[in-house]
Amino acid sequence: MVGQVQSLQNGGIQVKKLGLVMSMACLIAVAGCGSPHPESASTPTAPVASSPSPTPTPTPTPTALSTQAAGKYFLDSICPANRLIMPLNAAFTANPLNVQAEKSAAGAYRDGLATAARALANPPLAWPSLIKGDVDAFVNDLYTDIASANALASQVDQQGLTTAWNGWKDSGGAAKAQAVRVKLGLSSDAAASCGM
DSSP: OHHHHHHHHTTSHHHHHHHHHHHHHHHHHHHHHSOSSHHHHHSOOOOOOOOOOOOOOOOOOOOBOOHHHHHHHHHHHHHHHHHTHHHHHHHHHOSSOOHHHHHHHHHHHHHHHHHHHHHHHSOSSBOOHHHHHHHHHHHHHHHHHHHHHHHHHTOOSHHHHHHHHHHOOOOSHHHHHHHHHHHHTOOSOHHHHTTO
16 A cells, blocks of 8 residues: 555645545544544534523531530530549559559540540531630640550559659640630539539
8 A cells, every 4th residue: 555655646636636535534533533422523513602600609607506515515525534534543542553553544544535635626516606716725735635644554664654644744724624614604613514
């Protein structure tokens, strides 16, 4: 075929006919590949009038918890961790001290604080604006307490436990929790409100 094309190229008119036939064949082949519906490739379509773009729907503001629901959710979230303070204190004041009991109580308290922090950071509805900043600050302090409880739980001997216990610094969380309690009209007696 290549030899024929070269000899036809010198022939003038026949080359043009062959080129035209080849071009048409290519166009038909390409048109057939461009659409799963062959008729749409050969049927001209009328221009479609553009419809106005829809107005975007604004993101709805999340519904906030009522003050009463926020108070209940706060207590339901933090009280289980607060109740774990009693066995932790008991383990560290026992006579004689028991390293495994101290480590176990510290690990349980760490896990209880982590559960509370997750719950408080992700309420089912938004916190009321009155306390949102206080709750966020309190959760950040809980992260510090989680780290301190983890330091206790990871000790291997009594000396390490005693050092970690004495080195536990106040995170400031209790004051922030009181701000939430007062603003929600909850009792300031954290122990009593958690049934301790």
